[in-house]
Amino acid sequence: MTEAMQQITLAARPVGAPKDSDFALLDAPLPTPKDGEVLVRVHYMSLDPYMRGRMDDAKSYAAPVPIGGVMEAGGVGEVIASKSDAFKVGDMTFGMFGWATHGCLPAKEMRKLDARLPVTTALGVLGMPGFTGWYGLMELGRPKEGETLVVAAATGPVGSMVGQMAKARGLRTIAIAGGADKCKLATEKFGFDAAIDHRAHDDASSLRRALAEVAPKGIDIYFENVGGKVFEAVLPLMNTFGRIPVCGMIAGYNAGALGGNEQSTVPDRLPMLWRSILVKQMSINGFIISNHFDLYPAFLNEVAPLVATGKIEVLEDIAEGLENAPRAFMGLLEGRNVGKQIVKLI
Amino acid sequence: MTEAMQQITLAARPVGAPKDSDFALLDAPLPTPKDGEVLVRVHYMSLDPYMRGRMDDAKSYAAPVPIGGVMEAGGVGEVIASKSDAFKVGDMTFGMFGWATHGCLPAKEMRKLDARLPVTTALGVLGMPGFTGWYGLMELGRPKEGETLVVAAATGPVGSMVGQMAKARGLRTIAIAGGADKCKLATEKFGFDAAIDHRAHDDASSLRRALAEVAPKGIDIYFENVGGKVFEAVLPLMNTFGRIPVCGMIAGYNAGALGGNEQSTVPDRLPMLWRSILVKQMSINGFIISNHFDLYPAFLNEVAPLVATGKIEVLEDIAEGLENAPRAFMGLLEGRNVGKQIVKLI
Numbered sequence: 190m191t192e193a194m195q196q197i198t199l200a201a202r203p204v205g206a207p208k209d210s211d212f213a214l215l216d217a218p219l220p221t222p223k224d225g226e227v228l229v230r231v232h233y234m235s236l237d238p239y240m241r242g243r244m245d246d247a248k249s250y251a252a253p254v255p256i257g258g259v260m261e262a263g264g265v266g267e268v269i270a271s272k273s274d275a276f277k278v279g280d281m282t283f284g285m286f287g288w289a290t291h292g293c294l295p296a297k298e299m300r301k302l303d304a305r306l307p308v309t310t311a312l313g314v315l316g317m318p319g320f321t322g323w324y325g326l327m328e329l330g331r332p333k334e335g336e337t338l339v340v341a342a343a344t345g346p347v348g349s350m351v352g353q354m355a356k357a358r359g360l361r362t363i364a365i366a367g368g369a370d371k372c373k374l375a376t377e378k379f380g381f382d383a384a385i386d387h388r389a390h391d392d393a394s395s396l397r398r399a400l401a402e403v404a405p406k407g408i409d410i411y412f413e414n415v416g417g418k419v420f421e422a423v424l425p426l427m428n429t430f431g432r433i434p435v436c437g438m439i440a441g442y443n444a445g446a447l448g449g450n451e452q453s454t455v456p457d458r459l460p461m462l463w464r465s466i467l468v469k470q471m472s473i474n475g476f477i478i479s480n481h482f483d484l485y486p487a488f489l490n491e492v493a494p495l496v497a498t499g500k501i502e503v504l505e506d507i508a509e510g511l512e513n514a515p516r517a518f519m520g521l522l523e524g525r526n527v528g529k530q531i532v533k534l535i
Numbered sequence: 536m537t538e539a540m541q542q543i544t545l546a547a548r549p550v551g552a553p554k555d556s557d558f559a560l561l562d563a564p565l566p567t568p569k570d571g572e573v574l575v576r577v578h579y580m581s582l583d584p585y586m587r588g589r590m591d592d593a594k595s596y597a598a599p600v601p602i603g604g605v606m607e608a609g610g611v612g613e614v615i616a617s618k619s620d621a622f623k624v625g626d627m628t629f630g631m632f633g634w635a636t637h638g639c640l641p642a643k644e645m646r647k648l649d650a651r652l653p654v655t656t657a658l659g660v661l662g663m664p665g666f667t668g669w670y671g672l673m674e675l676g677r678p679k680e681g682e683t684l685v686v687a688a689a690t691g692p693v694g695s696m697v698g699q700m701a702k703a704r705g706l707r708t709i710a711i712a713g714g715a716d717k718c719k720l721a722t723e724k725f726g727f728d729a730a731i732d733h734r735a736h737d738d739a740s741s742l743r744r745a746l747a748e749v750a751p752k753g754i755d756i757y758f759e760n761v762g763g764k765v766f767e768a769v770l771p772l773m774n775t776f777g778r779i780p781v782c783g784m785i786a787g788y789n790a791g792a793l794g795g796n797e798q799s800t801v802p803d804r805l806p807m808l809w810r811s812i813l814v815k816q817m818s819i820n821g822f823i824i825s826n827h828f829d830l831y832p833a834f835l836n837e838v839a840p841l842v843a844t845g846k847i848e849v850l851e852d853i854a855e856g857l858e859n860a861p862r863a864f865m866g867l868l869e870g871r872n873v874g875k876q877i878v879k880l881i
Contacts, residue, residue, distance in 0.1 A: 413809075416806070416809055417806075420809070435809065435812050435813045436813070460762070460763075462808070463759075463762055463766070463781070465821075466781050466819060466820075466821035467781050467782070467821040467822075467823070468821070468823075469821065470820075470821045470822050470823055470826065471819075471820070471821050472818075472819075472820045472821075473812060473817075473818070473819040473820075474812075474816075474817075474818045474819075475811075475812035475813040475814070475815065475816045475817050475818075476813075476816050477813070477814075477816055480816065
């Protein structure tokens with residue numbers, strides 16, 4: 190084949206927030222699938238906060254993208270050539286195709302999509318983010334009826350899954366989101382009982398007072414996906430036997446290797462946390478969702494029907510064109526997206 | 536009865552480390568048991584770090600001792616009068632008799648002792664401290680053969696239980712203790728594979744280097760019972776999927792309500808911890824052993840025979856006389872005791 194593909198590579202390691210010059214848009218020859226491989230034209234690619242971590246050359250839970258390497262991403266697309274019995278031309282599939290218009294992967298690294306659902310759901314509500322929310326809540330949060338849950342980035346694909354699943358189990362659900370519009374979405378679209386605009390609060394103390402008002406019985410589960418100010422606001426409100434699943438910290442991603450955090454300037458917080466863990470008998474569990482894919486089928490079994498019937502609401506923010514992926518990604522890290530950030534490629 | 540008893544009350548709330556004038560030794564009339572109650576002459580009372588917390592008027596997991604109130608403690612002794620069918624005069628029993636030569640409690644709040652074992656074991660290795668070590672290790676530490684465990688205060692009744700149970704399950708066990716003599720006890724009496732004298736290390740970095748040498752495969756379980764410098768030394772050495780049961784922090788007890796910690800003066804440690812929890816997918820669980828007494832019979836079933844046959848070693852440090860309890864307690868908080876601190880009362 191002589192058709193070309195386009196891809197975005199990491200041109201430089203960002204210092205703090207990524208900028209245009211950290212990315213390069215390049216043409217590349219379209220690969221030819223080898224035995225067992227499948228060539229896919231990507232229709233939609235996913236943008237997720239974890240990608241910021243891959244841009245740093247720091248020890249983390251996954252290897253960094255090398256300079257000049259294609260940025261990593263999941264995508265959904267259509268098979269255009271197949272050297273595998275598992276896929277035929279025209280099949281719709283999910284795979285880690287990267288920031289690219291096309292991808293060529295072994296068939297066993299791809300997953301055929303359920304044709305009854307919109308393909309983009311495989312990137313958000315039924316993909317890694319939705320599964321992250323479901324796993325963290327159900328396995329580590331252990332929700333019980335009548336309890337109170339707080340989650341930040343509540344209109345995103347992780348937070349909205351957490352909130353909706355918890356609400357369905359009879360918990361009081363409190364959203365933290367950036368801006369009045371997102372707060373409105375949180376309560377009206379995703380059914381949160383209350384929503385707090387973190388931008389309306391300059392510091393953790395102010396945010397804590399607002400939380401205390403809407404969580405009069407304290408907080409039993411704080412689903413941690415942002416870190417920083419929200420965590421500091423939440424900690425003193427946690428109830429005995431509170432659970433904190435920790436799945437990611439978007440607030441720290443731009444701050445470099447060790448996740449520095451502009452909010453944490455008071456030296457006595459670590460012992461305060463440590464004492465809280467003891468006195469409140471809390472359970473704090475970090476998890477990386479890629480180590481739990483054994484439960485992905487159980488997740489799909491439970492949640493796909495809820496999405497199909499509209500019992501789980503979906504919100505997507507779709508940018509157009511691979512060339513706009515870097516800007517969409519920068520916006521994601523700043524919370525400018527509304528819902529799951531996706532890039533439409535064709 | 537006109538016989539008198541002696542008791543020690545809280546005369547003043549300590550500021551930092553307790554001193555003599557924070558305690559008062561008083562005579563009191565011997566109580567007469569009411570229906571269902573039992574009067575006990577206490578032979579041995581227990582001194583434990585948690586008692587320091589009870590001396591502060593701060594929100595914690597148990598109410599503070601009021602000024603003028605009798606200091607709280609478990610004790611073992613002999614029934615000298617009984618208005619309960621459950622106990623007869625001469626029975627040996629455990630109860631929360633306080634810092635006192637005698638105690639009068641409802642029979643249902645006491646536990647008859649196994650006559651085949653020395654009575655003091657009910658205060659240490661088979662009492663609350665031993666149970667704390669067993670529960671935290673087995674339920675929250677989830678030890679697996681070949682893993683590496685670190686515990687501080689390793690010659691104390693919690694740490695020595697943790698180390699011996701872990702060693703029996705095929706873990707590499709590393710003791711942290713204060714002074715060369717305790718290090719020798721840790722390896723020779725309790726079978727730890729290595730022991731590190733924390734007093735030989737001025738800061739967490741130095742302690743960390745020493746730990747790294749004896750834990751070449753990293754640390755899978757850190758049983759947290761002291762806090763402070765040890766935790767900071769351990770954290771960067773924790774392996775992926777590491778577990779940290781948190782049962783108490785003697786290092787912080789003297790520092791006041793919120794557990795201030797003289798070692799934590801660097802502002803970026805909280806985000807570092809938070810990021811470690813995520814990246815290493817750690818599980819951190821605080822627990823207060825009094826909420827888990829449903830498992831106490833299982834603990835006794837497993838561990839009492841091991842103590843009886845000498846498979847679990849016991850080390851006790853016995854002070855003489857109620858009047859010496861305050862000094863023994865101050866010594867305990869400074870680590871001057873060697874083994875489980877007990878006070879002999881008759």
